[in-house]
Amino acid sequence: xxxxxxxxxxxxxxxxxxxxxxxxxxxxxxxxxxxxxxxxxxxxxxxxxxxxxxxxxxxxxxxxxxxxxxxxxxxxxxxxxxxxxxxxxxxxxxxx
Amino acid sequence: xxxxxxxxxxxxxxxxxxxxxxxxxxxxxxxxxxxxxxxxxxxxxxxxxxxxxxxxxxxxxxxxxxxxxxxxxxxxxxxxxxxxxxxxxxxxxxxxxxxxxxxxxxxxxxxxxxxxxxxxxxxxxxxxxxxxxxxxxxxxxxxxxxxxxxxxxxxxxxxxxxxxxxxxxxxxxxxxxxxxxxxxxxxxxxxxxxxxxxxxxxxxxxxxxxxxxxxxxxxxxxxxxxxxxxxxxxxxxxxxxxxxxxxxxxxxxxxxxxxxxxxxxxxxxxxxxxxxxxxxxxxxxxxxxxxxxxxxxxxxxxxxxxxxxxxxxxxxxxxxxxxxxxxxxxxxxxxxxxxxxxxxxxxxxxxxxxxxxxxxxxxxxxxxxxxxxxxxxxxxxxxxxxxxxxxxxxxxxxxxxxxxxxxxxxxxxxxxxxxxxxxxxxxxxxxxxxxxxxxxxxxxxxxxxxxxxxxxxxxxxxxxxxxxxxxxxxxxxxxxxxxxxxxxxxxxxxxxxxxxxxxxxxxxxxxx
Numbered sequence: 001x002x003x004x005x006x007x008x009x010x011x012x013x014x015x016x017x018x019x020x021x022x023x024x025x026x027x028x029x030x031x032x033x034x035x036x037x038x039x040x041x042x043x044x045x046x047x048x049x050x051x052x053x054x055x056x057x058x059x060x061x062x063x064x065x066x067x068x069x070x071x072x073x074x075x076x077x078x079x080x081x082x083x084x085x086x087x088x089x090x091x092x093x094x095x096x
Numbered sequence: 097x098x099x100x101x102x103x104x105x106x107x108x109x110x111x112x113x114x115x116x117x118x119x120x121x122x123x124x125x126x127x128x129x130x131x132x133x134x135x136x137x138x139x140x141x142x143x144x145x146x147x148x149x150x151x152x153x154x155x156x157x158x159x160x161x162x163x164x165x166x167x168x169x170x171x172x173x174x175x176x177x178x179x180x181x182x183x184x185x186x187x188x189x190x191x192x193x194x195x196x197x198x199x200x201x202x203x204x205x206x207x208x209x210x211x212x213x214x215x216x217x218x219x220x221x222x223x224x225x226x227x228x229x230x231x232x233x234x235x236x237x238x239x240x241x242x243x244x245x246x247x248x249x250x251x252x253x254x255x256x257x258x259x260x261x262x263x264x265x266x267x268x269x270x271x272x273x274x275x276x277x278x279x280x281x282x283x284x285x286x287x288x289x290x291x292x293x294x295x296x297x298x299x300x301x302x303x304x305x306x307x308x309x310x311x312x313x314x315x316x317x318x319x320x321x322x323x324x325x326x327x328x329x330x331x332x333x334x335x336x337x338x339x340x341x342x343x344x345x346x347x348x349x350x351x352x353x354x355x356x357x358x359x360x361x362x363x364x365x366x367x368x369x370x371x372x373x374x375x376x377x378x379x380x381x382x383x384x385x386x387x388x389x390x391x392x393x394x395x396x397x398x399x400x401x402x403x404x405x406x407x408x409x410x411x412x413x414x415x416x417x418x419x420x421x422x423x424x425x426x427x428x429x430x431x432x433x434x435x436x437x438x439x440x441x442x443x444x445x446x447x448x449x450x451x452x453x454x455x456x457x458x459x460x461x462x463x464x465x466x467x468x469x470x471x472x473x474x475x476x477x478x479x480x481x482x483x484x485x486x487x488x489x490x491x492x493x494x495x496x497x498x499x500x501x502x503x504x505x506x507x508x509x510x511x512x513x514x515x516x517x518x519x520x521x522x523x524x525x526x527x528x529x530x531x532x533x534x535x536x537x538x539x540x541x542x543x544x545x546x547x548x549x550x551x552x553x554x555x556x557x558x559x560x561x562x563x564x565x566x567x568x569x570x571x572x573x574x575x576x577x578x579x580x581x582x583x584x585x586x587x588x589x590x591x592x593x594x595x596x597x598x599x600x601x602x603x604x605x606x607x608x
Contacts (some may be wrong), residue, residue: 015486018467034540036595038404041500054306055292055558061335075199079426088424091461
């Protein structure tokens with residue numbers, strides 16, 4: 001399936017990337033080529049095959065519901081680029 | 097004293113045990129070696145010399161006091177810069193994490209510390225482990241010790257090169273689609289990807305969570321077994337960890353396997369296989385025949401779809417995992433003043449035209465913060481993989497790409513399950529060709545991806561696999577032979593690899 005520049009722009013927004021013209025120009029043919037290559041999977045007969053999301057198909061690994069030491073508030077905030085004493089700071093989300 | 101650094105870890109350990117060498121001397125010898133060669137090799141992003149010497153001195157003191165010591169006591173270990181080591185910077189070779197300080201120890205790091213290893217430094221890698229050349233590091237390329245104009249492979253190229261250049265006897269890497277085995281092959285060392293779930297991923301910075309696995313590098317199979325034993329085992333902080341005992345392999349690794357059935361796969365002799373690599377692999381098959389193994393042809397009919405399957409699943413998982421880098425919690429954040437000015441200018445320009453649709457299209461400040469922080473923090477290959485993954489998971493495409501790839505993944509696994517009914521291990525090339533030149537493939541991502549042909553299937557199927565040296569090309573570059581085994585059969589894999597090593601020898605040492 002051909003992939004257009006408009007589609008690459010749409011994907012960039014979904015991916016939360018901010019690509020300039022030069023990056024979009026470079027990426028569009030590269031992604032098109034890779035997507036054309038992976039399109040070869042369409043030829044594989046997978047009728048009735050259960051998708052395999054994981055090599056070890058474990059489910060519901062549980063443990064006793066006990067309090068354990070975790071990361072302290074301070075340690076969790078230590079790498080934040082902007083913070084105050086209680087949390088992470090972001091630009092205003094709501095106007096006024 | 098003769099140079100210690102070319103010795104195997106087992107030999108270094110025996111010199112420590114007999115008191116001929118102290119851990120401080122051994123660590124200093126490796127630090128001196130790093131000083132002598134690493135400006136040319138570029139294996140390390142950071143050498144933690146002071147800490148290593150302090151660890152070594154503490155171990156010497158305990159040894160002198162007659163205390164019992166861990167299995168890696170006093171041995172230098174280099175670690176790929178992708179595992180959290182409390183209080184240390186963990187960059188993943190990315191601008192995004194250039195200043196990120198790990199708040200806790202990865203289980204593998206905690207196990208290395210408990211085994212009394214000396215953590216000598218952090219090795220270079222492709223950014224977030226995405227790549228096969230170590231050229232995607234945001235900080236520096238790593239050079240192949242066999243030919244400095246060539247790539248060491250990747251993504252664990254720094255770890256492979258450090259071991260090949262005798263800067264460390266042991267190193268830790270990670271393997272999502274071949275990132276331990278491929279650089280091991282290209283650098284002439286041994287590297288193993290354990291079974292998915294054998295080694296804890298807790299504290300490993302995630303790339304593709306259903307494929308990532310931590311594993312050992314060394315110059316001998318025995319040393320790989322030693323390091324593997326130290327890091328393997330169940331971890332209750334990784335819910336995908338296999339809740340099974342990982343029996344030590346080092347005590348039995350030198351015992352040959354009787355009646356070994358070695359599978360060879362016609363599909364491995366695909367188009368694009370370098371004739372010198374093919375000849376070296378054929379010679380490896382003959383070595384097993386001479387050792388009394390039975391050589392059995394097996395088929396992996398879906399092997400050819402491995403790369404397409406991998407390059408849907410791995411980027412899909414990566415796009416989800418890397419969504420955490422938002423410029424808010426940790427990692428790079430764009431300059432907010434400049435960002436607000438940019439948004440204000442865009443709003444003003446749009447308002448002047450009166451185009452309501454254009455005004456509506458302008459990002460909110462928070463979305464722009466995410467977008468700019470991520471675009472500035474991630475390099476081109478990481479952005480490419482995120483884009484691929486988001487595309488493959490996006491509305492209208494997820495069934496055609498992601499779900500389809502998961503179905504083919506099961507077919508690939510079933511091929512292996514059927515093959516392993518007839519054979520004990522599967523033998524083939526690790527890479528289609530020896531090391532390529534730095535810069536040769538940087539503008540051609542698909543060609544770079546195609547080099548992963550022989551390695552990705554073990555990750556998709558969750559199998560253990562190892563690369564061992566099996567020859568040298570005419571131009572003096574190492575060639576790797578890959579062995580794969582059924583899930584959880586690391587002991588069999590290592591013993592089979594050791595048999596080959598006994599017949600072939602280890603690769604010679606690179607001259608630097």
